[in-house]
Amino acid sequence: MMKLNFSECARSVSNSATREILKVTEQPEIISFAGGLPAPELFPVAGIKAACEAVLDEAGEQALQYSTTEGYLPLREAIAERMRTLGIVTTPEHLLVLTGSQQGLDLTGKLFLDKGDVVICESPTYLAAINAFKAYSPRFVEVPMDDGGMRMDELELALQANPNAKFIYTIPDFQNPTGRTMKLERRKKLVELANQYNIVILEDNPYGAIRFVGKDLPPVKHFDTEGRVIYLSTFSKIFAPGLRLGWICADESILNKYVAFKQATDLHTDSFAQRVTAKYMELFDLEEHIQKIKGVYRARREKMMECIDAFFPKQLKHSAPEGGLFIWVELPEEINVQNLFKKCLDNKVAFVPGDSFFPNDAKINAFRLNYSNMSEEKIVEGMKRIGNVLNETLMLV
């Protein structure tokens, strides 16, 4: 048998523990709050079918042919229009359609990171962003959060200690995994600090449109004065994740590099999926569809919060998300979250242990709950089961 001679970063890659966890939780008998999946029963299947038919009837050949790396112009126009309503004035020239926003994370790593370069991120942060950046062998500097998001005093210390850090990665709205939202004044301060320390901000905003409590806050990019905020978003949470459609919005000098690297990575994003999505937005009201999603997720989030009150030990702290998909539950130090997870699996209920969300060592003992993908009935039953395991475990401590 041959000796394999991989690259340095490939030698260090193993199948992630979380990936293996998620496979187990996919068994149908398990009530899973583990994944970050949207509710499939809300997908606009009939509308997408109509859009497919229209696209194939009107422009079948173009929809199935190679197309430009930048993306389908009418789709970029529709995205620019949506972004303007969110507080970012932009044009199609500043937008690149991606194969899901995950691709934006990978390309950002490729664009900015040499081995050992510093990425500053929230602590904890999105698991798949950690994995995307890790392929470029950076060093992660984690900035503590509180209920108002990334702490700006701690960020400034991190910037002082790492003057050559390459970018600040943040999920300001309904963060994954904590569900927390960055306060308005911190968004302004974040841009000020980035200007002061000459660093790029990567704003990852997959959930921002799914707010059901309180008022929308302007994205960090809204406050960008020097073209240093790179904004990343996706159709996955507001439309259909299976189509793998995301986008990046950035200054032209930066976007041109993304286009060149995207071309070398997969030439362009699925032409058909782009046209179908643009056609759907032409034929139907995407905003109306998002309102429907919000209504269902709001009810599921309320139900899960009620269940925490009803079934979980009183001493546990947890986040109270104003939108998005996740609640973060903190555990007493004495509880081993992996053992807790195994006991819950024995009871046919799952979540994601918190340690996966820390790029270095886990700093907080916690777990992440998802409420978007389970019915209210299953939420009640599943939360009861976790509550029982938690109460038993705490009695034994």
Next chain:
Amino acid sequence: MMKLNFSECARSVSNSATREILKVTEQPEIISFAGGLPAPELFPVAGIKAACEAVLDEAGEQALQYSTTEGYLPLREAIAERMRTLGIVTTPEHLLVLTGSQQGLDLTGKLFLDKGDVVICESPTYLAAINAFKAYSPRFVEVPMDDGGMRMDELELALQANPNAKFIYTIPDFQNPTGRTMKLERRKKLVELANQYNIVILEDNPYGAIRFVGKDLPPVKHFDTEGRVIYLSTFSKIFAPGLRLGWICADESILNKYVAFKQATDLHTDSFAQRVTAKYMELFDLEEHIQKIKGVYRARREKMMECIDAFFPKQLKHSAPEGGLFIWVELPEEINVQNLFKKCLDNKVAFVPGDSFFPNDAKINAFRLNYSNMSEEKIVEGMKRIGNVLNETLMLV
């Protein structure tokens, strides 16, 4: 304005000259033999429409939801079945569905290349493979070709001179850009040499199914005895490139790394496109569709070869492809191919100057012609125009 602080490889990336060329050639008044596009009038639009409807009716929610990184199992089963008919015995466990085979080139770079590592490739070779690998800052060692493909005596010299080279990149069937096919005995010898020098082979086979002269040859992977051949292919040339569907076939120890890196890169390939393609293969006969493509491309290739004989100066050498999409035309040293290209553009006809296909300095003065994307009428008119420019240019030399 901010100072940008990109990664080393991003600093060296500029918008490729060829990319700019291809933009010019997209103008509708130009007869373009430049791109590598399939004939869109052959896309099975009605069949794909029927497949879309069936998928959305039968499994709309699953088709629009996140799915596994490995790819949709029935599609992998259909691919395994196709690969068996080509001489590669495999199973879905050894297959990973990609966002186009271009993604396989990028992931191979990520998996094997650290800065300065050696990639051995044919000279010339596929432009977008050069760009994909370049993102990992390797050194390219080019192996000369003749009409029988990569020369094995030259390959052995390259292996001796570069004992730590990471992989050999080859396009054995109807190579891009030359249209040449690697001889049977060289395929065997290639695997023998790879075994002897302990190196991985990346076999890129986008065109193999499109043979219209002579008999199919077994893929290099057919001769693989030690699991060191990584096989890459795509639906782009036999079905529809816009859907961005490719695949990789490799030993499990290698494939697992591709899966982990693919997940970090874009999570998974478009679920809907995968199901639509699998459904099409269930409802219709893909082999029959490929026969139709072959018939049309054969006629276009014949027409282009006739035009070379009729309109081009007699002293020019050119390849005689047995399949695929391209003819390679070699020029006398005295002709500047970029000037020739500009004159042709002035005459509203385009090709790709050969220098783009050499990762180091161009070693052969040549250009690439594509015949799949233009009607026979346009082929005659366009080749006449190039012939006129060539004859004029040669008279001036």
